[in-house]
Amino acid sequence: MKLPHLLLLLCLCCPGLTEEPTPGATDTQVPVSDEEDSKKADSCGGQLFSSEERRSLGGTIERLGLQLLENLPIVPQQPNIILSPLSVALALAHLTLGESEFSFVCPTIRSKHFPPPGSPTCLHQNVIFALLKLFLFCFLGFFYLFIFFLLLGAHNETEQLLLKTLHAHNLPCYHHILGHLLPHFKNTSLEVATRMYLRPGFEVKLSFVEESLARYQSRPVPLVSVEEVNHWIENATNGHISNFLESIPHNVMLMLMNAVYFKGEWQTQFDPTMTFKGVFYPDNMKSVSVDMMMSSQYPFRLLHDPELKAQVASFSFKGNTSFLIVMPVPGIGNVSSVLPKLNISDLYRRLPQERIMHVNLPKVKLQYRQELQEALTSMGLGSLFSGPDLSGITDHPLRVGSVRHASTVELSEKGVEASAATVVTTMRSISMFSVNSPFLFAIVDDASLVPLFMGIVTNPAP
Template sequence: MWIKEEPSPTPGAPDVSGPVDKENETEERVHSCGGRQVFSPEENRAIGGAIERLGLQLIEKLPIGPQQPNVVLSPLSLAFALAHLTLGARNETEKLLLKSLHAQSLPCYHHILGGLVPHFSNMDVASRMYLRPGFEAKLSFVEDSLARYRSQPVPLTSVEEVNHWVGNATNGHIPNFMESIPHDVVLMLINAVYFKGEWQTRFDPLATSKGIFYLDNQNLVSVDMMKSAQYPLRLMDDPQLEAQVASFPFKGNTSFLIVMPLLGRGNVSSVLPKLNISDIYRRLPQEKTMQVNLPKVKLQYRQELQEALTRMGLGSLFSGPDLSGISDHPLKVTDVRHASTIELSEEGVEASATTAITSMRSVSLFSVNSPFLFALVDEASHTPLFMGIVTNPAPDNDPMLNDDPHINSTMADQPAMENVRKSDINSQLTSCSDTEQAEGSSRPSCSAPTGEKEQLQPVNGLEGSSGKKKTQGNEIYTKPDNFVPDV
């Protein structure tokens, strides 16, 4: 996040920051914690739910299209960046930020959020505050930043130094976070998140083969599918979401949640307003061994968030916010950037941030072969560490026309659609057995059929799209119109 200094207001100019609430109950409730250091699982999950709602709201506001078919972000990283800014916000600006964080009624928000990090498995979270030489932030803000979010104040000297720190914090997955630093930026708040998890049950690399992913009812794309004939999985059909929901466990206390709308019954966007991760985990059944197909995915995503945050009601951050807790000089946010990557492979995932009756399908098979929403979830607090939408797991591959008459129909016949999808899966898993094993492995392996397949034809006028590059970083910049930095 970039912050710049604004010209001082003209004497007699109206104060647009809102009235000063000297007995600000919201600030007291969120910032003060009465010396408490330990919090209950319910309090941790309340913070996790707030982070989830922030992530879902943001995803709804982000563009998805042919040139950017996938979204990958870390709600946790964004929550850290906005919460860090909240430490220096006052009056209406603070209230708006707390509302966007869904933290207005959460006691000890900053204490719990900062205290969650050590409990996350296989995850590193780092924060840093860059100050332009010559700009002095208030000591209280610097001390609170260090105490709550372990954000070290560092002189802002060069873009190379910033990129070097971000690269190290994300294990090299975001080597060039920034191209340049505007001359009038006086403060940058950066948060970086890195996760590397290993499946509790790995996929056999020898079983990975080409498979089909349905982009919609007319187009598909060839992808590398990881396959297992016997994979322990928590799976249910959710009638309210009209989706299949599955949880893939990692070693540690983390899991990979997939929500895949049923073909012909809506899309991923229709799921977002109804999603509740805590409710899903409460209703998921026990693990059951089944056949599983999961696409290999390596997605890179970069997005400036000013427009999306403005649509979420935070537009005043970029015009005339009250950040007097940082400095007595007028400041405003000029840029909020987010960069993330996620990779699904046979070993695991590497990422740099209702009360309805449910039932299982009679066929013990789960194939992720159409657009889906995912979340990398801490199971203790139900915090979504990463979230995203995948509408095309192979954006560099050319889409192909699907000439199957069932798929090209109106897709109103859901049973027919599911049978087509299952027949595709079964044809790809014709030779899976417990006796055919990879060398040195006790896991079953699968081989794809060797017979000839009909050549799929490229679709005229459709081009493959490439995802934007980057892993998990967030920043907030602040800069001044009349500020002359020391050189």
């Protein structure tokens, strides 16, 4: 099983810009304050988070993924949906970084050059800003405070909207937990790459750049050509997503990108010689021929859920991850009715122990590309694309111009080893699970229950 996902491309534009800035900047080197970062970590209970906190994060990412699945269209030209809720969460969370208030400490940087904290230029600015702050506070009094809180509230309106969509408003350490989980995911055959492309000459706040680097290891690099961006995407997805962008609009000032690549290996492999031509039923009126992986003695967990009107199965990968399938019973349930009721953590709690059963699982090799603007607008984030307050990033007017998504999935017989065969030789098959109708799937980190990937397959052979 190998699943390279996303590129998730989040483009931020300056409205009304008509001239393209002059290229030619070099990479921005961003100093990070360890003391500042440790203070923020301490306020969230340090760098160690409980399993309950990690699973709370998993629940927020799951709900985001389910909302996206509900709002993304299934059309004849694209009958399957593949997405990474983790990747989308990373991109949206990235927008909430940075300081919204008047920090008075070198508040902006340019992609070409900026004075580092402690330099004479920065110290000079700090003195001026401190005197200005004192003057305003002493002589303008409540007027200053009124404007201050007005601006702060405007920024928080967009921030709170994003946090609400992320289901993170009741999880105060969201950034910290997510940031500290990323290294953990590297032990689960998952690779996450992030990058911030910055148009030369465009100013962003130092606090945003510092937090991007500290939280998500995202350092700004110059946005100079579409070829360089496409090259990074292709490398980050191990060659599975190429030529993603045809061009970069001249008013795109900032691109927040992340790519997630997953290559999972079954804990118990399927025997390729047992794969056969089977039938899959996209609906009651149609059938398609597909390659079916088959094992008469396969260890997995199976649950019949009467509320979902579906069969639920979990197959183990090496590396503390698993492949979850929710297949509505044909003629009784359907994918659209399952989505609003689905709760992955509840299913994992109720799934029984592994048993040896007969299983038929379709081989799939699918591609998916989608602009997420319409889906995110339906979820309440329409203002991001029109008039958001992103003053935590820059003092310039900025809006989200595009959230593009591309993913591929390949499900095959390959596994880590066949040693499990020695365990099952003395046991007989006691049940059967045949995946031959539309189903939902999720690739789940077993420790945190974060859904790394989710999708809907209505036709494995489009």
